[in-house]
Amino acid sequence: MTKVAKYILGLGMAGILAYIFLVLPPAQGFVAPELARIVALHLPNAMIVMVASFMAAAYGFRYLTRGRNPLDDAKSKVAAVLAMLFCLLTTVTGAFFAKVQWGAYWNWDPKQTCIFFLLLIYAAYFLLRSGIEDPEKRAAVAAVYILFAGVMTPMLGYFVPKQMPSLHPKNAGFDASYNTAIWTTTALLLGLFAWMQSLGVRSERIKLALDARDEER
């Protein structure tokens, strides 16, 4: 990423945080309206999980169908790491919100449980990877599982919780400024995600090159 983009990202991040904490009005209809502002950080994280998980699945699919390029496997893996990271951030910010608004960090709310299952899927993915020695076999098996994970992300993030009674706010007292805050944060986090992804891929590329050099010797 270019230097300019990084500066824009940093300034934008600082700006949106200041906006969320200083300008954004408290959301009505909650136990603690002032503290409901965390929604503007919680929701964008969940959307990045979706993007990262689709990206991991897409690179997995590319690996399987386009000539088994180890770099595609590496890209898929890096995206899966980031999906897990943002999944963790979604869980943690959600737990803070739940503690303040619903009285406990963990309420067995369908959305809470489902995002936790998503976390488990990614944990299982890395466990699966670590159990297979042969790199080509590992990449193929991991790609198949990451495709399943890609299908499960919208299911667990959206369709399953919709079937069950939930504590999650439907159309609670968020005014239009929340939309602005949420989408701006999402765009900035998307930039951050792209940066982290490219850093991860760069380090994977170096690892692949080192492995190739070792084999030549």
Add this chain to the structure above:
Amino acid sequence: MGWVHEATAVFAKEVRTEWRTRVALSSTVLFAVGALTLIGMALRVNGVGAVGQAVPGVLLWVLLLFTAATGLGRAFVVEEERGTALALRLTARATAVWTGKFAANAALLLALTVLTTPPLLTLFNGKVANLSLLFCVLILGALGIAAVFTMTSALVAQSSAKGGLLAVLSFPILVPLLTAGVHGTLAALGIGNPQGLFSAGQGDVQILVSYMVIAITASLMLFDFVWND
């Protein structure tokens, strides 16, 4: 050989090898019986007889999932261990192998469901309000579970850590099936549905059907990638 012939041949081979020793069948049945008794004892440990209304329906699914995790994971591991995977690769195409294995797993799980459901419901005083809904939900659920475990067992067969990994990989994927299955079963047992209407569980049946279709299609499309290397 045609595809159907290959698939039925794989299925017949599975049934025949299983029937020689009956290890999978007897171990899963014993596991289910043991787990059932253990849970029954644990629920009454303080001497109070009454068990919550939802318990039989939920237990049924927990038992089904855990028994599947112990019994269905061997399908491809066995082939790798015996060194017969290569022969199987040569004689049948990938989708036929998967279908045959899936059919065998589904048969095992359905037999198990038929064997464990009546005693479980009797022991925990579950009253069936709509038998056809219960049948639909359980059969579709068993087929979905068998499809997922057949696929994940093919993934696990490549890994050095086999035992626990199967459940770790499969349980999170089975969440939509579990929620719909439990909801439909509770409706079939008349909980929140005193007249025993089929329509109370119709949405769950639809979810289970689509889950099964997705699981089978995805497996058929992806199995080739892990099988033929």
